Amino acid sequence: MKKKIIVIGSGFAGLSAACFMAKAGCDVTVLEKQPTPGGRARQLKADGFTFDMGPSWYWMPDVFEHFFNAFGKKVSDYYTLHRLDPSYRIYEQERTLDIPAGYQALKDLFEQLEPGSGARLDKFLDEAAYKYQVGINKLVHKPGRSLNEFLDWDLLTGIFRLDVFNSVKSHVAKYFTHPSIRQLMEFPVLFLGALPEKTPALYSLMNYADIKGGTWYPEGGMYSIVNAMYQLALELGVRFHFNHSVKEIIIESSAAKKVIAEYDGKPLVYTADAVIGGADYHHIESALLPGEYRSYSETYWNNRVMAPGCLIYYIGLNKRLNGILHHSLFFDASFEKHGREIYVTKEWPSDPLFYVSATSVTDHNVAPHGCENLFFLIPVAAGLENDDEALRDHYFNKVVTRMEQRTGQSIRPHIIYKRTFAHSNFIEEYNAFKGNAYGLANTLMQTAILKPACRSRKVKNLFYTGQLTVPGPGVPPSLISGEVVAKQVLKSFKDR
Numbered sequence: 001m002k003k004k005i006i007v008i009g010s011g012f013a014g015l016s017a018a019c020f021m022a023k024a025g026c027d028v029t030v031l032e033k034q035p036t037p038g039g040r041a042r043q044l045k046a047d048g049f050t051f052d053m054g055p056s057w058y059w060m061p062d063v064f065e066h067f068f069n070a071f072g073k074k075v076s077d078y079y080t081l082h083r084l085d086p087s088y089r090i091y092e093q094e095r096t097l098d099i100p101a102g103y104q105a106l107k108d109l110f111e112q113l114e115p116g117s118g119a120r121l122d123k124f125l126d127e128a129a130y131k132y133q134v135g136i137n138k139l140v141h142k143p144g145r146s147l148n149e150f151l152d153w154d155l156l157t158g159i160f161r162l163d164v165f166n167s168v169k170s171h172v173a174k175y176f177t178h179p180s181i182r183q184l185m186e187f188p189v190l191f192l193g194a195l196p197e198k199t200p201a202l203y204s205l206m207n208y209a210d211i212k213g214g215t216w217y218p219e220g221g222m223y224s225i226v227n228a229m230y231q232l233a234l235e236l237g238v239r240f241h242f243n244h245s246v247k248e249i250i251i252e253s254s255a256a257k258k259v260i261a262e263y264d265g266k267p268l269v270y271t272a273d274a275v276i277g278g279a280d281y282h283h284i285e286s287a288l289l290p291g292e293y294r295s296y297s298e299t300y301w302n303n304r305v306m307a308p309g310c311l312i313y314y315i316g317l318n319k320r321l322n323g324i325l326h327h328s329l330f331f332d333a334s335f336e337k338h339g340r341e342i343y344v345t346k347e348w349p350s351d352p353l354f355y356v357s358a359t360s361v362t363d364h365n366v367a368p369h370g371c372e373n374l375f376f377l378i379p380v381a382a383g384l385e386n387d388d389e390a391l392r393d394h395y396f397n398k399v400v401t402r403m404e405q406r407t408g409q410s411i412r413p414h415i416i417y418k419r420t421f422a423h424s425n426f427i428e429e430y431n432a433f434k435g436n437a438y439g440l441a442n443t444l445m446q447t448a449i450l451k452p453a454c455r456s457r458k459v460k461n462l463f464y465t466g467q468l469t470v471p472g473p474g475v476p477p478s479l480i481s482g483e484v485v486a487k488q489v490l491k492s493f494k495d496r
Contacts, residue, residue: 048367073232
């Protein structure tokens with residue numbers, strides 16, 4: 001008889017886990033609180049505008065290909081990719097930099113800023129390429145349950161080349177002195193949820209992903225990936241139940257036997273041979289399990305270093321903006337000060353950095369004719385409260401004013417659609433611990449076996465996937481997380 005698998009949540013990790021379990025011949029049911037799949041990567045449609053509600057960067061295309069190849073498919077079977085060139089624009093206090101997709105053009109830009117840095121970029125990326133190959137092909141596929149997993153010849157012999165004990169900040173400083181180059185090379189680790197001085201230099205592999213792998217746009221937006229994975233899951237026989245809010249996991253003989261979900265105000269019971277938690281790890285432990293079956297205490301969770309939360313604004317304009325790019329990073333304020341406010345003082349930022357995505361620059365189907373689709377994101381400390389409309393408007397006015405000044409174009413009078421999303425929304429919509437947007441920060445002390453385990457310590461058949469367990473935050477790691485946990489579930493069946 002087929003093993004019955006219940007997956008809680010249909011974000012990228014939940015979808016990935018569901019697909020791999022179905023491929024292995026299991027009877028898979030996904031329970032999703034929202035009316036559509038995607039979790040944080042849901043899609044918002046309103047007044048003719050289409051927004052990706054969460055992730056907007058498409059890096060590491062090889063990871064996506066790996067996922068679909070595992071099922072005899074290709075990315076191109078489901079959606080079309082476009083490489084962006086320039087990859088993105090950086091607005092600094094003194095200059096504006098367009099980051100070209102072509103490697104030689106990027107080296108030329110480096111040389112203009114700092115003579116000799118082009119050759120040093122070659123050496124930097126040679127090291128980053130090694131880290132990427134070992135990191136993506138080996139490290140991130142480890143389930144993080146034992147030190148024995150790392151008794152691997154490539155890992156042992158290359159431990160110093162992997163640079164796990166140095167920081168990204170010190171590593172970048174060995175190669176480059178110009179502040180613009182340093183900032184460019186340090187910024188990708190913000191996606192990992194920690195300051196460059198707190199992030200292991202192993203993650204310079206993100207620079208390889210950026211520069212060599214490229215920045216891409218899936219036609220139709222990031223939700224095209226969600227839809228592709230959802231369609232694949234359906235092809236594999238996975239069943240989805242939307243608008244199902246999981247309320248309890250019933251434990252019998254130290255095993256998860258049933259999952260209770262509420263639908264239309266009524267409780268529904270689902271039996272399981274194994275449960276995979278793709279929803280917020282802390283929420284599953286603290287709200288769905290009896291106290292004696294929780295692996296981690298509240299003290300443990302409160303001592304975790306969280307990746308940032310976000311203030312997000314979905315904006316529709318009744319005009320097009322001239323000369324903007326698909327992705328823009330506004331680093332025209334102090335990187336160090338904003339970073340301290342996120343990770344050290346944990347307060348609302350005084351003068352925040354921010355990011356703008358304008359998908360309508362690339363895709364004319366995401367906004368009405370003659371209109372512009374803008375997505376503003378301000379990273380903020382996780383756990384902040386009182387994100388009322390007055391505060392949201394305060395920060396929105398700050399960032400829009402700066403964008404108007406830097407582009408020389410009016411924005412505020414042309415807004416015909418606006419929706420905000422912040423800390424309290426992440427808690428309400430996703431049960432996000434401390435309202436975090438990205439998960440657990442990838443600091444040295446929260447790497448691999450030091451992350452919350454992908455298998456419960458107290459419930460025999462309860463597993464976890466997603467951004468609060470291995471391998472960590474981000475869309476590609478979430479796809480890998482689903483594959484990793486599926487292998488652990490299948491291994492547990494063999495071990496019984």
